[in-house]
Amino acid sequence: MKILFFLGLLIGSIYCQIDDTFCNLDNIVPDDGEQVSIPSHNSSERFQISAEKNSNKNLFTVEIDEFFDGQSNIGISINTFIGQKLYTYSYYDQNELLLIQNEKCKVYKLNESYGLTPFYVVNSPDGTEHIISELGFFLSNLKIQNAYLGSKNRYVRGIPVREWQTCLYSKKESSTLKVTLSFTNEKLWVPALSIKGYESIPVQAKIEYKDKDSNYFTEYISYTQFKPGILLQEEDYFTRSGIYCEGRITKKPLPNIPNSFSLVLQAAQSSVGADSLIGTISTSRLELDYDKKLFRYDYRLNGIRYTEIHDRTTNLKYVLDRYHRNCSIQLMQDLSIEDNPFELFEFNKDPPFEYVGQRRVRGVNTDVWIAPRGGEKWNGTWEWHFMADGWIVQESTAIKRNEPLLLLFNLNVPSPNGNIKRPIYYHISNFDQTRIDIFDFDVSTCTSLKNQHLRFSLTSDKYEIMKNNRLSLREGLVNAIKETTQVSYIRISQLEPVFDNGTVYVLFTLIERSTLGTGDQIKLKDAIKSLNDSIISSKLSVSFVDLDNKNYEVKADGGSLIPLSERNGRYEYSYYDIKKGYGGGEVAGFIIGFLIVGLVVGLVAGIFFIIRRQSITLGPLSFLNPNFKNEA
Ligand SMILES: *[C@@H]1O[C@H](CO)[C@@H](O)[C@H](O)[C@H]1NC(C)=O
Ligand SMILES: *[C@@H]1O[C@H](CO)[C@@H](O)[C@H](O)[C@H]1NC(C)=O
Ligand SMILES: *[C@@H]1O[C@H](CO)[C@@H](O)[C@H](O)[C@H]1NC(C)=O
Ligand SMILES: *[C@@H]1O[C@H](CO)[C@@H](O)[C@H](O)[C@H]1NC(C)=O
Ligand SMILES: *[C@@H]1O[C@H](CO)[C@@H](O)[C@H](O)[C@H]1NC(C)=O
Numbered sequence: 331m332k333i334l335f336f337l338g339l340l341i342g343s344i345y346c347q348i349d350d351t352f353c354n355l356d357n358i359v360p361d362d363g364e365q366v367s368i369p370s371h372n373s374s375e376r377f378q379i380s381a382e383k384n385s386n387k388n389l390f391t392v393e394i395d396e397f398f399d400g401q402s403n404i405g406i407s408i409n410t411f412i413g414q415k416l417y418t419y420s421y422y423d424q425n426e427l428l429l430i431q432n433e434k435c436k437v438y439k440l441n442e443s444y445g446l447t448p449f450y451v452v453n454s455p456d457g458t459e460h461i462i463s464e465l466g467f468f469l470s471n472l473k474i475q476n477a478y479l480g481s482k483n484r485y486v487r488g489i490p491v492r493e494w495q496t497c498l499y500s501k502k503e504s505s506t507l508k509v510t511l512s513f514t515n516e517k518l519w520v521p522a523l524s525i526k527g528y529e530s531i532p533v534q535a536k537i538e539y540k541d542k543d544s545n546y547f548t549e550y551i552s553y554t555q556f557k558p559g560i561l562l563q564e565e566d567y568f569t570r571s572g573i574y575c576e577g578r579i580t581k582k583p584l585p586n587i588p589n590s591f592s593l594v595l596q597a598a599q600s601s602v603g604a605d606s607l608i609g610t611i612s613t614s615r616l617e618l619d620y621d622k623k624l625f626r627y628d629y630r631l632n633g634i635r636y637t638e639i640h641d642r643t644t645n646l647k648y649v650l651d652r653y654h655r656n657c658s659i660q661l662m663q664d665l666s667i668e669d670n671p672f673e674l675f676e677f678n679k680d681p682p683f684e685y686v687g688q689r690r691v692r693g694v695n696t697d698v699w700i701a702p703r704g705g706e707k708w709n710g711t712w713e714w715h716f717m718a719d720g721w722i723v724q725e726s727t728a729i730k731r732n733e734p735l736l737l738l739f740n741l742n743v744p745s746p747n748g749n750i751k752r753p754i755y756y757h758i759s760n761f762d763q764t765r766i767d768i769f770d771f772d773v774s775t776c777t778s779l780k781n782q783h784l785r786f787s788l789t790s791d792k793y794e795i796m797k798n799n800r801l802s803l804r805e806g807l808v809n810a811i812k813e814t815t816q817v818s819y820i821r822i823s824q825l826e827p828v829f830d831n832g833t834v835y836v837l838f839t840l841i842e843r844s845t846l847g848t849g850d851q852i853k854l855k856d857a858i859k860s861l862n863d864s865i866i867s868s869k870l871s872v873s874f875v876d877l878d879n880k881n882y883e884v885k886a887d888g889g890s891l892i893p894l895s896e897r898n899g900r901y902e903y904s905y906y907d908i909k910k911g912y913g914g915g916e917v918a919g920f921i922i923g924f925l926i927v928g929l930v931v932g933l934v935a936g937i938f939f940i941i942r943r944q945s946i947t948l949g950p951l952s953f954l955n956p957n958f959k960n961e962a
């Protein structure tokens with residue numbers, strides 16, 4: 331839909347071209363004998379006005395609601411005519427003009443598009459051109475030459491007025507304009523809203539001119555409701571939700587998103603239309619790790635708790651049913667935006683996000699960016715709301731800024747009367763950038779895949795350091811196993827270091843590859859073989875850091891890899907102490923029961939029990955698990 335451009339009047343005070351037989355200020359004598367200069371207004375303040383424009387040239391009325399904020403240097407006008415609304419946003423500092431009609435937006439350079447605007451252009455005495463709206467006319471403190479006409483028997487709509495005249499030249503009409511400006515007479519009339527400094531307010535502008543064929547035209551702009559101050563919300567200074575203006579001068583880049591984070595997402599959508607009183611709210615938890623290309627999604631459906639794990643390395647989707655404790659694996663063939671949460675935070679796609687301005691969300695000022703996004707099944711816009719710079723997130727450990735607060739997704743729904751917008755609100759809370767536990771992406775409950783429980787050990791003088799930096803050690807272990815075996819992260823599961831008198835026993839599960847997926851061709855037995863080979867030749871090196879970020883390297887005990895076998899739901903084995911060997915005849919017998927426990931939201935449930943012949947060591951178990959039961 332083409333924007334219906336407005337009949338802008340181009341006015342320049344190019345005096346040499348002014349036809350002084352039509353407009354002449356020289357011999358004007360005020361009819362009241364006074365000498366009053368035209369009221370001036372403080373142009374760094376805020377004003378609003380309603381105006382109605384009628385002309386014998388156009389057979390329709392234009393209604394104008396206009397807002398001017400001299401502090402932000404932004405002007406907004408809403409022009410209504412023939413059932414159409416034209417929104418203009420003039421950002422004077424950015425030299426940017428937006429025209430919006432029928433939800434379509436066009437972007438112009440303010441200084442190069444006078445003819446497109448509903449505004450006037452005037453030349454200042456210094457020769458520069460200025461764009462002036464209906465309201466701006468009065469707020470410009472008319473530096474152009476003008477003459478006081480008087481106040482005697484001068485009324486507009488029954489209001490006693492003082493009038494001034496000025497002569498302007500319109501480039502567009504190639505003709506001289508005679509402009510009569512009427513302000514209330516402060517001696518005889520007070521405005522409804524009486525504010526100091528605005529004793530005399532604008533009431534009407536009358537513009538007369540002749541075209542080339544000597545046709546005479548008169549235009550009246552009636553001003554009502556002139557008010558200092560603005561009733562608009564700050565967010566009305568910016569384009570409305572769902573409107574993308576291609577090619578804007580984007581002032582602000584989107585904030586950076588960390589590589590891994592988690593959040594709680596509340597999706598709210600009305601059932602029928604945006605104004606419907608019924609709708610749905612669903613809450614879920616997302617966890618994204620862009621480095622490992624893993625995504626986790628926890629939600630409830632029909633009373634059942636589900637966890638979905640998406641692995642972008644293999645393009646596999648694991649759907650874990652927490653109630654039945656089963657799992658299905660699907661290949662994500664069509665990675666369309668519909669079921670691809672990774673896309674949500676990928677900001678560098680085209681068309682680019684554009685900065686809109688600020689809006690308030692849940693009482694917080696946010697910076698808003700918009701981009702059109704679409705898929706095969708839908709089209710719409712995404713509007714990301716991030717906390718504005720002034721807001722900080724106070725947490726016990728850190729101060730954070732610019733967190734995402736809302737993704738407003740305006741879905742375009744085709745209807746007989748054009749597209750209807752259906753907004754879906756994705757409210758974000760608990761945005762957490764702290765390190766994600768790698769086992770949050772555990773799929774070991776997917777028992778349809780073969781697996782093997784394994785164990786090896788680390789004996790080192792760094793024992794105490796390992797013990798004190800368990801999380802980093804775990805991550806180092808996973809990385810070492812991944813590097814050696816070349817399997818995807820998701821196939822290394824339930825890894826737990828067990829600390830016992832100078833030796834760390836590493837228990838873990840390797841999962842068979844799913845033949846559905848691509849991107850991970852390593853078979854389980856080959857993975858075990860490479861790991862075994864590496865450990866036999868004492869090449870498996872595990873690196874981790876302590877709290878001061880100091881790096882440590884520890885090698886796995888040569889030949890310590892052994893398989894654990896399953897029996898009655900526990901994985902049991904006996905072995906001889908490697909260091910002491912058989913020679914001492916001393917058997918260090920362990921029975922390690924490996925209870926398979928369901929995953930708990932956000933946490934790993936790997937609980938290990940070590941039962942020793944002489945003494946019982948429970949060790950530093952995974953007490954993170956709130957469902958931990960002290961049963962052995
Ligand atoms: C104009 O208004 C601004 C903001 O309200 C104020 O700071 C400034 O002093 C005013 N200027 C004049 C000349 O009154
Ligand atoms: C309008 O402003 C831009 C800078 O924003 C400038 O490059 C351009 O020359 C100006 N155009 C006119 C017609 O003054
Ligand atoms: C889990 O089992 C239930 C009952 O047998 C079945 O209805 C459901 O589809 C299964 N879910 C998955 C994810 O395999
Ligand atoms: C979304 O927009 C694209 C490009 O304009 C178009 O090709 C596609 O058909 C649209 N999809 C829908 C569902 O309207
Ligand atoms: C721990 O190991 C040391 C030798 O490394 C040994 O002397 C000590 O008896 C062991 N303690 C237990 C409780 O096994």
Ligand SMILES: *[C@@H]1O[C@H](CO)[C@@H](O)[C@H](O)[C@H]1NC(C)=O
Binds near residue numbers: 858891892
């Ligand atoms: C590791 O390799 C050795 C020697 O080839 C073999 O005896 C042992 O069974 C292997 N262990 C595992 C866990 O495959």
